[in-house]
Amino acid sequence: MSSCCVAIVGVGLVGKQVVQQLTSPALSGLFKIVSLTNSKHTLALSPSAPTLDAKTLLSLLPASSQPLPTESAHPAASYSPASPTELVKKLAADARASKQHTILIDCTSDLAVTELYPAAISSGLSVVTPNKKGFSSSSDLFQQVVDAQSAPNAGLVYLEATVGAGLPIISTLRDLLKTGDEVTKIEGVFSGTMSYIFNNFSPATPADGPAPKFSEVVKVAKENGYTEPHPADDLSGSDVARKLTILSRLLSINPSSLAALPSLPDGYASLDTETLIPSALADCKTGDEFVQRLPDHDAEFEQLRAEAEKEGKVLRYVGVIDREAGVVKCGLEKYPVSHPFASALSGSDNIVAFHTARYSQRPLIVQGAGAGADVTAMGVVADAIKVAERMGVRVHL
Amino acid sequence: MSSCCVAIVGVGLVGKQVVQQLTSPALSGLFKIVSLTNSKHTLALSPSAPTLDAKTLLSLLPASSQPLPTESAHPAASYSPASPTELVKKLAADARASKQHTILIDCTSDLAVTELYPAAISSGLSVVTPNKKGFSSSSDLFQQVVDAQSAPNAGLVYLEATVGAGLPIISTLRDLLKTGDEVTKIEGVFSGTMSYIFNNFSPATPADGPAPKFSEVVKVAKENGYTEPHPADDLSGSDVARKLTILSRLLSINPSSLAALPSLPDGYASLDTETLIPSALADCKTGDEFVQRLPDHDAEFEQLRAEAEKEGKVLRYVGVIDREAGVVKCGLEKYPVSHPFASALSGSDNIVAFHTARYSQRPLIVQGAGAGADVTAMGVVADAIKVAERMGVRVHL
Numbered sequence: 001m002s003s004c005c006v007a008i009v010g011v012g013l014v015g016k017q018v019v020q021q022l023t024s025p026a027l028s029g030l031f032k033i034v035s036l037t038n039s040k041h042t043l044a045l046s047p048s049a050p051t052l053d054a055k056t057l058l059s060l061l062p063a064s065s066q067p068l069p070t071e072s073a074h075p076a077a078s079y080s081p082a083s084p085t086e087l088v089k090k091l092a093a094d095a096r097a098s099k100q101h102t103i104l105i106d107c108t109s110d111l112a113v114t115e116l117y118p119a120a121i122s123s124g125l126s127v128v129t130p131n132k133k134g135f136s137s138s139s140d141l142f143q144q145v146v147d148a149q150s151a152p153n154a155g156l157v158y159l160e161a162t163v164g165a166g167l168p169i170i171s172t173l174r175d176l177l178k179t180g181d182e183v184t185k186i187e188g189v190f191s192g193t194m195s196y197i198f199n200n201f202s203p204a205t206p207a208d209g210p211a212p213k214f215s216e217v218v219k220v221a222k223e224n225g226y227t228e229p230h231p232a233d234d235l236s237g238s239d240v241a242r243k244l245t246i247l248s249r250l251l252s253i254n255p256s257s258l259a260a261l262p263s264l265p266d267g268y269a270s271l272d273t274e275t276l277i278p279s280a281l282a283d284c285k286t287g288d289e290f291v292q293r294l295p296d297h298d299a300e301f302e303q304l305r306a307e308a309e310k311e312g313k314v315l316r317y318v319g320v321i322d323r324e325a326g327v328v329k330c331g332l333e334k335y336p337v338s339h340p341f342a343s344a345l346s347g348s349d350n351i352v353a354f355h356t357a358r359y360s361q362r363p364l365i366v367q368g369a370g371a372g373a374d375v376t377a378m379g380v381v382a383d384a385i386k387v388a389e390r391m392g393v394r395v396h397l
Numbered sequence: 398m399s400s401c402c403v404a405i406v407g408v409g410l411v412g413k414q415v416v417q418q419l420t421s422p423a424l425s426g427l428f429k430i431v432s433l434t435n436s437k438h439t440l441a442l443s444p445s446a447p448t449l450d451a452k453t454l455l456s457l458l459p460a461s462s463q464p465l466p467t468e469s470a471h472p473a474a475s476y477s478p479a480s481p482t483e484l485v486k487k488l489a490a491d492a493r494a495s496k497q498h499t500i501l502i503d504c505t506s507d508l509a510v511t512e513l514y515p516a517a518i519s520s521g522l523s524v525v526t527p528n529k530k531g532f533s534s535s536s537d538l539f540q541q542v543v544d545a546q547s548a549p550n551a552g553l554v555y556l557e558a559t560v561g562a563g564l565p566i567i568s569t570l571r572d573l574l575k576t577g578d579e580v581t582k583i584e585g586v587f588s589g590t591m592s593y594i595f596n597n598f599s600p601a602t603p604a605d606g607p608a609p610k611f612s613e614v615v616k617v618a619k620e621n622g623y624t625e626p627h628p629a630d631d632l633s634g635s636d637v638a639r640k641l642t643i644l645s646r647l648l649s650i651n652p653s654s655l656a657a658l659p660s661l662p663d664g665y666a667s668l669d670t671e672t673l674i675p676s677a678l679a680d681c682k683t684g685d686e687f688v689q690r691l692p693d694h695d696a697e698f699e700q701l702r703a704e705a706e707k708e709g710k711v712l713r714y715v716g717v718i719d720r721e722a723g724v725v726k727c728g729l730e731k732y733p734v735s736h737p738f739a740s741a742l743s744g745s746d747n748i749v750a751f752h753t754a755r756y757s758q759r760p761l762i763v764q765g766a767g768a769g770a771d772v773t774a775m776g777v778v779a780d781a782i783k784v785a786e787r788m789g790v791r792v793h794l
Contacts, residue, residue, distance in 0.1 A: 027575065177423065
């Protein structure tokens with residue numbers, strides 16, 4: 001096989017970057033984009049037509065606010081209303097007929113699309129995605145994805161970009177587990193937003209002048225686009241809980257002599273997660289209202305910071321999987337200023353420490369930007385290359 | 398294909414760990430060890446015989462100090478004098494006949510074995526190795542290895558464990574490059590020995606009491622087995638130079654719009670490498686003599702440390718590939734105490750920072766133990782799994 005077909009569902013910031021990288025000279029000819037789907041339309045491209053560049057490809061997909069075109073803007077292009085269910089059926093049938101492997105890249109954050117993964121995988125399509133929902137929601141869906149891998153001629157599933165975007169976190173965990181290491185503990189700052197907030201609110205080396213107020217840090221983070229439009233969506237800890245759910249499930253499906261982890265039937269929703277949303281603000285409808293009322297609660301956060309400072313420590317919002325203690329939890333923890341989570345972390349970086357039987361004296365650490373369209377797309381495209389290689393496409397050193 | 402055959406050349410500390418991991422329950426049935434070769438003997442195992450456990454396998458290979466057995470100690474075992482050249486021919490012929498893919502794992506540090514890689518790869522064997530010599534010696538040999546990948550039905554080549562042992566360094570570089578990122582700079586502490594020496598000689602947070610002398614730190618490092626028997630072999634910087642040569646060559650063979658790196662015709666020997674061996678000690682025959690005479694030169698190192706301290710900095714022996722400056726070099730550099738190479742580094746850990754177009758504000762960092770038999774074997778076995786997967790062996794999430 002000399003190339004793989006790729007269908008992309010979700011053509012927002014990440015999806016656009018995926019198109020850019022898949023068509024870059026570094027990967028010349030390795031992938032053939034056969035369809036692009038946004039929330040309203042699917043653009044299908046004839047696989048026999050010459051490969052188009054990213055700009056042309058993206059220009060052929062009408063915005064979801066536009067009506068479905070009645071005429072094709074390009075000889076290779078045709079249009080249909082978006083239906084991921086129909087798309088999966090068509091891709092599987094086309095792949096069987098052409099004997100070309102096809103990768104479904106899901107760049108949505110839509111649970112409904114992830115519910116198609118089991119059928120997609122068992123019908124021979126591979127799934128590559130940064131969408132956390134398929135692996136961090138109900139344990140039934142996760143198990144169906146796992147089981148689908150065993151169908152005859154099943155496709156593969158790769159999810160590096162669900163945790164830490166392009167950082168090698170899932171692949172490192174996989175290498176550790178598959179080579180028989182015992183992962184005793186995974187601990188990390190998994191949210192770029194939480195990283196930014198606490199690196200600034202509780203720095204290892206305090207800046208001159210008065211310490212910033214919690215509400216001020218959150219306000220600046222929101223203004224700079226480091227938070228969701230409603231900062232409570234970050235401060236709830238649910239994004240961290242989803243990532244931790246994925247890692248703990250990957251641990252659970254690999255053989256280990258260590259104690260089993262608590263199972264998470266409802267995924268991230270059943271994980272012990274500390275929310276940083278003051279209970280009085282739980283009813284805030286908008287992000288603006290939230291930011292406006294947050295100063296009323298600065299004293300609570302100030303007290304936490306003062307307690308940590310008294311011990312020579314800083315605050316970090318972390319996710320922890322501790323197999324010896326049998327605990328999986330997300331919340332605020334205190335770290336000494338010399339700890340890598342304190343002194344070495346800056347900006348909105350993620351950091352993840354793997355403690356294992358082999359890396360027992362000091363952990364294996366991966367650190368860097370864990371969010372952003374370009375690095376998320378990199379995680380997706382690196383996975384797509386691995387799928388292509390496993391399907392026999394030749395990529396050299 | 399349901400399994401891969403594996404032939405291991407070099408059955409020292411790393412080779413033994415590779416045998417352990419390949420036969421561990423985590424990989425049950427994925428690999429079939431068909432031969433073990435030490436410096437004197439080859440043990441061949443009938444591929445049709447039942448799989449043996451690591452202890453039995455290793456017990457069947459006579460020590461190189463023993464004569465070649467005249468009788469087999471096991472029905473599946475047969476013996477021959479060690480000849481890697483003959484072994485490669487036989488493995489290739491057997492693989493063709495059985496249509497089973499075979500991986501040659503080279504756990505020697507022998508240049509002569511690496512010179513067999515081009516023939517092995519072009520005859521269909523895959524090569525997986527922690528042996529740096531094949532990729533850091535002459536540019537001719539490196540180019541032959543690269544070219545061999547293009548032969549019809551060629552095998553693959555994986556070398557993760559040549560840099561940082563089991564740490565995801567080469568795989569991360571590959572993902573960055575293949576997805577079209579521009580790697581502008583790679584900087585790191587690549588030697589566990591150098592890391593230990595300078596973390597102790599020039600710590601970010603000095604301990605109480607008088608600062609240790611350079612010669613004392615080297616002496617303790619030698620006594621604890623952190624250095625080669627002759628510490629000059631570490632202090633020469635050649636180990637770092639070999640690793641840097643490998644990374645810069647991997648950069649050079651991937652498309653980039655950045656300036657080309659200086660080519661290294663003689664590999665590590667033609668790289669700008671600062672030696673820490675005092676010139677007066679260049680003639681020391683033994684490690685013991687070296688350690689005994691090193692105190693004469695403590696003042697030179699003390700001066701370097703004092704100069705760094707005056708700037709609020711620490712000393713680290715690093716390798717740097719700076720594409721904008723067109724520089725590849727190994728040597729002592731000064732870092733502010735808040736830099737990850739200063740504050741976050743401890744023990745004998747490696748740390749590598751990738752600065753790229755995408756990771757431009759802050760680098761992508763990988764850190765952890767970069768030497769040791771178990772983590773080196775992990776790098777090798779994780780690579781072997783990737784080869785097996787690319788040859789169609791099915792491994793799940």
